[in-house]
Amino acid sequence: MARTETVTVLFSDVVGSTELASRLGHDAYEVLRQEHFAAMLLDRNARGDHQRAAELITAALAETEQLDMPAEAAKLQRLRERLS
Numbered sequence: 779m780a781r782t783e784t785v786t787v788l789f790s791d792v793v794g795s796t797e798l799a800s801r802l803g804h805d806a807y808e809v810l811r812q813e814h815f816a817a818m819l820l821d822r823n824a825r826g827d828h829q830r831a832a833e834l835i836t837a838a839l840a841e842t843e844q845l846d847m848p849a850e851a852a853k854l855q856r857l858r859e860r861l862s
Contacts (some may be wrong), residue, residue: 786824790814805841812838813857820860824836832861
C-alpha cells in the first residue's frame with residue numbers, strides 16, 4: 779500500500795524584486811530577502827523553521843551593522859523576539 783503524507787509548500791514572489799535589488803544594491807537587498815524569508819518561516823512554524831529563521835536573522839543583522847541599516851536592524855530584532 780502506498781504511503782500518504784501531507785507536505786507544506788510555501789511560495790513567495792516579491793513583485794519588483796529585480797528593480798529593488800538594482801536600486802538598493804546586492805547586500806542591502808539580501809538583508810531584505812533574509813528578513814522576508816525569516817518572517818515567512820516564523821509564520822509557517824514547521825519543524826526546523828525557527829532554527830532556519832534564527833540563522834537568517836543572525837546573518838541579516840550582521841549585514842545591517844556593516845551597511846548602516848538601523849531601521850532594518852530594528853525589524854530583525856522584533857523578528858528575533860518571536861523566536862522565544
